[in-house]
Amino acid sequence: MQKLKNIYHLLQAILANILYGFPSQKLKVIGVTGTDGKTTTTHLIAHILKKAGKKVSFVSSIFASIGGKESDIGFHVTTPSSFALQRLLKQSADNNDEYFILETTSHALDQNRVWGINYQIGVITNITHEHLDYHGNYEDYAKTKLKLLKLAKIGIKNTDKVVNIIKKIPNLTEFNQSNYSSAYNVCKQLGCSDEEILNAMKSFVLPKGRLDLVYDKDFKIIIDFAHTPNALAQLLSSIRKLYLEKGGRLIHVFGSAGLRDFTKRPLMGESSGKYCDLVILTEEDYRTEDPEEICKQIALGIKNKSFQIILDRQEAINHAIKIAKVDDVVVLTGKAHEKSLCRGKIEEPWDEYEAVEKALKL
Incomplete structure (x- = not known):
């Protein structure tokens, strides 16, 4: 049954891309997935890029920020529906943004809701026990998360190793050291210097509802x-x-x-x-x-x-x-x-x- 539903979602995604003119082709899209830490990592990447003078929009489980304007994405939603998502991407492209950071769930990946999105970078924060009601077992859940790395031009799989520069940030919890390391690795790929990243990280405020x-x-x-x-x-x-x-x-x-x-x-x-x-x-x-x-x-x-x-x-x-x-x-x-x-x-x-x-x- 889910496979049939996924075909429906794929058709929806194709139609949405056609309707809005494949807007992600005009943007550098960074996808962030993982069991935990997605939202913090998404907000942090956006913050670093903005501090570096880049035009950035993003979508997280808390809200969508397009051209600096925040909007609600609905109850219990992380990655919006295909039509809502392509509309947001179109708004970002029309705003002449360079980057779009997208918190990307395993459900969205499995259901083809992100079909047609031109991911420049995909990063996985971690993969632990979650959503086995949907995926059936941990192995299938992990395989679904890994799809993002295959979709992206550059794939980054976070490890437990903390980047040395992160250790210069005081009072950072262990799990946020991992999130910050993910953001660091993404921003380095995008050409940001260590100084730019560190200065931005020091001024970053965790998203609402995170510690x-x-x-x-x-x-x-x-x-x-x-x-x-x-x-x-x-x-x-x-x-x-x-x-x-x-x-x-x-x-x-x-x-x-x-x-x-x-x-x-x-x-x-x-x-x-x-x-x-x-x-x-x-x-x-x-x-x-x-x-x-x-x-x-x-x-x-x-x-x-x-x-x-x-x-x-x-x-x-x-x-x-x-x-x-x-x-x-x-x-x-x-x-x-x-x-x-x-x-x-x-x-x-x-x-x-x-x-x-x-x-x-x-």
């Missing part, structure tokens, strides 16, 4: 989009190193999306249980699944650690902040920048930042 310290008084509150086992492990271990070496507890509020890869749920629980002192499991876009059952599946991976299930996300956040003591860190993961919470078949308005503000006022 976002939103409250820093007697205790701290951090919002992050991490929603895979690897991302949680990287994030939570980094938070311990940054903020908890002298004491304090790490309190984690999170869930897992419904009708998505269920095999990752206990692994997410394992990552949280390994680094956190208290885990509060809650809803996260449960769709038509039972949110309590999702939480129980996550809990299977939590070993020898205290955890609670509070299904209402606002109530879970309220409780976490209420019990926080001096020097504690409360971290909320999975929603970050997203503007809705899918309950059943309804996308209800949601703002993680407003939820924190409400909890602090109680």
Whole structure:
């Protein structure tokens, strides 16, 4: 069935390219894929190129920035539909941009939604456990990600080796050292000097919902989009190193999306249980699944650690902040920048930042 759907998506992509005149041929398109770190790497590449005086537009999971104007790309979307994407590329070309940075998902690659895009460079940040509900197994998932390198004139596969120049940037977490290394390698290919890259990196502010310290008084509150086992492990271990070496507890509020890869749920629980002192499991876009059952599946991976299930996300956040003591860190993961919470078949308005503000006022 999916193969038939992919033929439909291919036809859509062909029509979209024809309708908008194959706009990517007028641009240098950089594709960024990977399980984790895509958004940070996309924003960072765009930032470096802009600081180097280049005209740049980009599309990430947070928003599209075309000619300096930001626009929403929809609920739970990273790579837009073929028609929406080609329209954005056309707007960028009409703006006489030189570069277009495109956060590119495995779904978009598999479904042929990026057919016809002239990728100058493709970069893979990493490949870890995710989307096995769609791809079936890790091997097929990895093969799909690698398609980007075959589509691009230049393919860059990131490694765990951190570029030396990155080590000059203070207070950079290990996972962001990897993201910054990916961006560095791309920008070097595009002719940027080490000095240009380093100066731009020093002024870069992480995108919304990425290690976002939103409250820093007697205790701290951090919002992050991490929603895979690897991302949680990287994030939570980094938070311990940054903020908890002298004491304090790490309190984690999170869930897992419904009708998505269920095999990752206990692994997410394992990552949280390994680094956190208290885990509060809650809803996260449960769709038509039972949110309590999702939480129980996550809990299977939590070993020898205290955890609670509070299904209402606002109530879970309220409780976490209420019990926080001096020097504690409360971290909320999975929603970050997203503007809705899918309950059943309804996308209800949601703002993680407003939820924190409400909890602090109680």
